[in-house]
Amino acid sequence: MHKVVERTRIVPNIHLLRLEAPDVVRRVAPGNFVIVKIDEVAERIPLSVADWDRETGIVSIVFMTVGASTHRLAKLEAGDEIEACVGPLGRSQEIGKFGTVAIAMGCYGIGAVLPVARAMKEAGNRVIAIMEARAKELVYWDDRYREFADRLFVTTFGDSGPEAGRVSDVIDRLIAEGEQIDRVVAMGCMFMMKKTAEITRPHKLKTIVSLNPVMIDGTGMCGVCRCTVGGETRFACVDGPDFDGHEVDWEELTFRKRSYLDEEIRALSEWECRTY
Numbered sequence: 268m269h270k271v272v273e274r275t276r277i278v279p280n281i282h283l284l285r286l287e288a289p290d291v292v293r294r295v296a297p298g299n300f301v302i303v304k305i306d307e308v309a310e311r312i313p314l315s316v317a318d319w320d321r322e323t324g325i326v327s328i329v330f331m332t333v334g335a336s337t338h339r340l341a342k343l344e345a346g347d348e349i350e351a352c353v354g355p356l357g358r359s360q361e362i363g364k365f366g367t368v369a370i371a372m373g374c375y376g377i378g379a380v381l382p383v384a385r386a387m388k389e390a391g392n393r394v395i396a397i398m399e400a401r402a403k404e405l406v407y408w409d410d411r412y413r414e415f416a417d418r419l420f421v422t423t424f425g426d427s428g429p430e431a432g433r434v435s436d437v438i439d440r441l442i443a444e445g446e447q448i449d450r451v452v453a454m455g456c457m458f459m460m461k462k463t464a465e466i467t468r469p470h471k472l473k474t475i476v477s478l479n480p481v482m483i484d485g486t487g488m489c490g491v492c493r494c495t496v497g498g499e500t501r502f503a504c505v506d507g508p509d510f511d512g513h514e515v516d517w518e519e520l521t522f523r524k525r526s527y528l529d530e531e532i533r534a535l536s537e538w539e540c541r542t543y
């Protein structure tokens with residue numbers, strides 16, 4: 268069992284969950300994820316690791332409320348216990364001295380990509396942090412990025428005004444202005460990562476995306492997370508979650524991600540009927 272140390276709502280649909288998970292913390296690295304399970308019969312939820320404390324053994328996770336399971340997670344309180352927090356899973360992000368690294372992020376990815384962004388800075392890169400949200404009220408942790416990022420851009424695609432737009436619009440503009448970017452790392456919703464990869468493709472600008480397909484076991488056994496990258500079948504849980512965004516078959520990934528949409532909607536409405 269894993270004790271919940273904190274569960275806080277950061278913005279209306281994004282929560283921070285801090286758990287005692289010393290076995291995870293011992294080996295975790297930027298880009299890893301965990302699978303959490305609230306109780307014996309609960310769904311397994313793959314979630315990126317947003318931070319950790321090697322001394323206390325506490326792992327931090329930032330998640331977005333989407334379906335019944337994440338809404339259940341959002342009801343946890345400090346002192347509660349959950350059945351499992353398994354990990355670290357997946358390959359860690361490739362950290363190196365690339366030059367200038369643009370970190371593209373949105374929704375849960377703003378929290379989840381923070382360890383990668385910090386590690387890129389510590390490796391000697393110039394870091395440009397670019398975050399998007401639907402509205403100003405959904406922007407969070409910009410202060411954390413301001414502490415170390417060389418440039419920070421915040422865009423809101425549901426608003427109008429000078430800061431309206433998406434991450435991909437900012438990258439497009441920076442390239443047009445002559446900004447030298449050597450690598451892009453994108454984490455967040457699939458649409459944002461796909462758009463980012465589309466913008467950088469003509470410039471042959473290496474773009475690493477952190478895929479978040481449906482997963483079950485997280486160990487390469489079930490095949491549910493399979494995706495096509497560079498024409499080959501890859502399992503996001505063990506071969507990824509990071510892949511070259513220019514090689515991902517986004518159409519297939521989007522189709523597979525939506526396969527259980529009806530069941531997810533039904534599960535959420537049943538959960539809401541039971542809860543409210």
Ligand code: FES
Nearest residue numbers: 483485487490504
């Ligand atoms: S989640 Fe089962 S193979 Fe990846």
